Amino acid sequence: MTSGVLQISLDQPFKDQKPGTSGLRKSSRQFETPHYLESFIEAILRTVPGIAGGTLVVGGDGRYGNRRAIGVIARMAAAHGVARILTTTGGILSTPAASNLIRQHQATAGIILSASHNPGGPDGDFGVKVNGANGGPAPESLTDAIYACSQQLDGYRIWGDVSLSLDQPGQQTIGALQVQVIDGVDDYIALMQKLFDFDQISDLLRGDYPIAFDAMHAVTGPYAKRLLEGLLGAPAGSVRNGIPLEDFGGGHPDPNLTYAHELADLLLKGDGYRFGAACDGDGDRNMILGHHCFVNPSDSLAVLTANASLVPGYADGLAGVARSMPTSAAADVVAQQLGLPCFETPTGWKFFGNLLDAGRITLCGEESFGTGSNHIREKDGLWAVLFWLNILARRREPMSQIMAEHWSRFGRHYYSRHDYEAIASDAAHGLYDRVKAMQPALVGQAFAGRTIATADDFAYTDPVDGSLTSGQGLRLLLDDGSRVVLRLSGTGTQGATLRVYLESYVPPSGNLAQDPQLALGSLITAIDGLAEIKNRTGMDRPTVIT
Ligand code: G1P
Ligand code: ZN
DSSP states (O other): OOTTEEEEEOSSOOSOOOOBTTBEEEEHHHHHSTTHHHHHHHHHHHHSTTOTTOEEEEEEOOOTTHHHHHHHHHHHHHHTTOOEEEEEGGGBOOHHHHHHHHHHTTOSEEEEEOOTTSOOSTTSEEEEEEEOTTSSBOOHHHHHHHHHHHTTOOEEEEEOSOOOOOSSSEEEEETTEEEEEEOTTHHHHHHHHHHSOHHHHHHHHHSSOOEEEEOTTSTHHHHHIIIIIIISOOOTTSEESOSOOTTGGGSOOOOSTTTTHHHHHHHHTOSSOSEEEEEOTTSOBEEEEETTEEEOHHHHHHHHHHHGGGSGGGTTOOSOEEEETTSOTHHHHHHHHHTOOEEEEOSSTHHHHHHHHTTSOSEEEETTTEEEETTSSSOOHHHHHHHHHHHHHHHOSOHHHHHHHHHHHHOEEEEEEEEEEEEOHHHHHHHHHHHHHHHHHHTTOEETTEEEEEEEEOOEEOTTTOOEEOOOOEEEEETTSOEEEEEEOSSOSSSEEEEEEEEEEEOTTSOOOSOHHHHTHHHHHHHHHHHTHHHHHTOSSOSEEO
16 A cells, blocks of 8 residues: 655755754744655654554644644655554644643654744744653654654655645544544543542632633643633633634743733732633643732742642652752752652653653652643643642632742742843853853852852763763852752754753741842842853843743
């Protein structure tokens, strides 16, 4: 049944198809270069074990290029002997829902089309990410092998032009390949119903408890509408910007105080809402807000950990908790008091995957608005929203009170991340390498009225498989437990992005009610002095402060 297969040859391989922490992420224009997408898909289909005769889950966040890519993948999968493709109506599939589908349907792998929180559209970004049979991001050994394959390609195989309809659920075939289009929301909702107390949440939301959820014109709209307005009874209109658009309405679908400022203003300045939340382009990130209360993601992980016994899916106890290195140690303090193992991993979700697969942790999170659990192998935006709503439904206290009580029990980790985006690559690397070279001499030096106790480049030995990951960020650990971390982003597509992570701990007896930027003021000044950030980047202030 290979009669429809075309063999297309490439003049030369594309040299720039090295996947980063979140797959291959490039401009939409780049992906429209003839044969570019096909080359990367060919490398995936040649490299992922078990492809022939296997099942692939394919879908994306609905951005420009999503539907075309699904068509290309299906035609190429047919030419590579894939038995079944599971895709979704409109090709709409959030990253967490994709992780769940892979697991539920015992798929060989998944191909997720998304550039996460990066803007979309013809002038925006596109991305292709491979997930393994556990539902999580492919390990580096696999993405390295895909890259190596792309470097040597002289052609690819694709089924001749066939058109695929994604408009409604149903079954189609391309040669021997079965393409099954299903609703991308159903299975995800079924999973959420197993974890959370929908009756309690619904009781809260049907009372006088106005909420605002901002889907940012991205993938979570259909999920949030069915969950929040449908099953849980929040009034119509609670979900804002709920229709996925190919260019996300021209916005930047990243749920933080800068890019989701309309929602932030509603909650932080207005008086109409008790709870607010937003998710990113592909639905794996979350921002949580209460009335006049912003919950930073590091604190969010800590609060979920401390309150997990209130939520049915976690009431039996937690195996442990993990956070990425740049995330504040708020969860560590909770874990310690509850007697739970706690892990500090490099940035990126895949490091949690090993711990989750091995049953060593139940909850995990990153400061970059990512929170999740062992229910899937990706971070999960709407899951975090429901977790919070479940806690609020049980405790019936304002969010600000829940935070104040948390800090008065565990102390407060003042925390902020300052991002300097799209800086010249040379300037960024120059700054970074200079601080790295200075590090050995910094120990014992004064810094922001404290003393530098340790200065290192974070490295991690995976407790499950023993693998070593180094070069994960420059840390300055101070003698009072405060710290500053410098990292270069691995996901940007324009120039380089420098991230400066600032953290200082105040015990329960200290001042718990300061503005974080003020509480961190001396660290902010000191790191600028040491690293010459303003000078070397030519920027007066960070592009984004969270
Ligand atoms: C960013 C975040 C990181 C997250 C990644 C994927 O990566 O900082 O925590 O895992 O996006 O969502 P970075 O650009 O910092 O490399
Ligand atoms: Zn994302």
